[in-house]
Amino acid sequence: MAVLDAVTQRRNFILFPFFMIAGLIVYRVLPSEPAFIALATLIGFTFATAWLGRDRAPIREIALLASMFALGMVLLPVHGALFGTRMLESPRYGTYTARIEAVTYNDGSEQRWVLSDVAGELDWTLPNVRLARVTVPGAYDVSPGDTITARIRFYPVPPPAVPGGYDSQFVSHFDGIGAYGTAFGDIEISKSGAGGLSRAVKDLRAAITTRIVSQLGERIGGIAAALVTGDQSRITEDDRNLMASAGIAHVIAISGLHLTLVAGTMFACVRFFLSLGHGVTQRFPIKKIAAGFGIATALAYMVISGMVIPAVRSTIMLALIFAAIIAGRQALTMRNVAIAGLAIIVFEPTSVFRASFQLSFAAVIALIAAYELARRNREDRERPQRGRALTLMLDIATTSIIAGLATLVFTAYHFQQTAPFGVLGNLMVMPIVSFVMMPAALLGTLLLPLGLEAIPYAGLGWSIEAMLWCAGFVRNLSGGFDPSPILSPVALGVALFALAWLAYFRTHMRITGPIVAVPLIAFFCLEQAPDIFIADQSQALAVRSGDRVALIAGRNNTFATTIWSERYLTVIEDAHTATGCDSLGCILSTEEGYTVALVKSRDAFDEDCRIAEIVIARLTAPPQCETAAKLVVDASDLARYGAHMIDWNGPDLPPTIRTAIDGPDRPWRIQL
Incomplete structure (x- = not known):
């Protein structure tokens, strides 16, 4: 009955991103590179089968899912052909001229640049890669488009340090980065005057970060800058570990939480102020207008925060939700999650193998699944009346538990942390983040051009200090207890299947997938430390x-x-x-x-x-x-x-x- 219900509700579309991810995984784990003609034949055959069987629903649906799997297998080779590069096999040293494509890191004493068009006097010293990432000691005023001349030692991109660890060679190849390097001595910089929007955004982010740090200090201002511009270079390792131990490390990494709070705050404020005018409410669809402001705010925040993958993914999701409001459709649906997932997978297929995608994808699926179940339950029986404060605390606790359980496998695998006291940490911190921190960050940034940001940024600083105090309290309470298992990569595959099961079904049968995944991971996916x-x-x-x-x-x-x-x-x-x-x-x-x-x-x-x-x-x-x-x-x-x-x-x-x-x-x- 559950399968029939899912098929009737046309939920096979929800499985499309999962089958594409499965195709990506199969391609990734193959021992050798498959022939491109074989991949092209596979995808052509599956799409042809779907077309020929379009009048027969079972054949069509199965063929479409197979087509998504085949498309997933083709995505990385195509992405590599378009954007990939050869990998440098041995060190090179010399004086080079290159163009700066991006500044990916800057903590005031060290920078990392992505360089293109690397040229030198001696051909045999050239790395011959599309892009190279170079570490530069010191502070330089550079922007994308500038040309530099410097002595650089290029060296091969390092492989993973442990089996199943972060694979910088894999990620760098598809990003077009074929070599790492270190610059020495004096660097000549030629300002290009170009850069356009990217230069303007870089300068804006730098100006906002400078204003925040100058007002709030290096430590608190560094965390505040991470929340507003995505620049985490000033956050100390002690503060990172403190928040991770309390289960609130997600607060400092711009993701769906931040986009939702900022765009949601703008949506609520615009709708509230428009509703004050009776004539306005009669003449204009204020909810749709507010949704438009929400989309604009999400896009602006995405750009200011550096357009990191979690922010891009969350912006797509929010844009779909607000677009549904504008179109008069239901906003929170699993179909919207599938659309956002498909967009990210197609344009950034390597993100599937990164922790940020896995964590946010799992959390969003679990939360919307819980929302769908809760909505069905509300339709069956009347919801008991509770006070607003109690309702808020219960909602935060429920959200924290659901998101924590959904991401447990991924945090244990990637970070060897499970933060068992994370629910308490989130209960203490999330009201501060939701009602003080992010609204203050939004208001202060909007008032920056007028020079009136002092008061809201002061509130932002206070909320960060309160968050750190709460994190310290939770860490002291836990006493360092963190029963993290050592998981094999197979655990991620089991978790992916459980998420697909959870997303696909509508009835209570959907929770059987995650329940079955627990013993499977416990008995078959645990690793021991090697000898x-x-x-x-x-x-x-x-x-x-x-x-x-x-x-x-x-x-x-x-x-x-x-x-x-x-x-x-x-x-x-x-x-x-x-x-x-x-x-x-x-x-x-x-x-x-x-x-x-x-x-x-x-x-x-x-x-x-x-x-x-x-x-x-x-x-x-x-x-x-x-x-x-x-x-x-x-x-x-x-x-x-x-x-x-x-x-x-x-x-x-x-x-x-x-x-x-x-x-x-x-x-x-x-x-x-």
């Missing part, structure tokens, strides 16, 4: 022996060891006392009954390969070593597959290997 950690771009090598994980080689508190500790919730100690090292290498006999050898010299291969079950070398191992030892990881393995994580499964089973680089021959990988 052996091998870095690819440093000397770091850590091994578990008994209850301790400690280094055999390399230094602690480096990028690799920090990522290992965060990803696998494991303390990496400095050294095993049982490790024996000399100039030829190191040997450790673990408490689990196997021996690990780190070979530093070719002279040690013969002996170490005979006495150790697992041999690790940053040299090329001889063929006889692979025959003698149970597992050998050498320089060629590390160069091709990146960091290795190894699980010892006992003497009777082969070790399990997880590598950071999957599909080393794909277009976004560095071809050796």
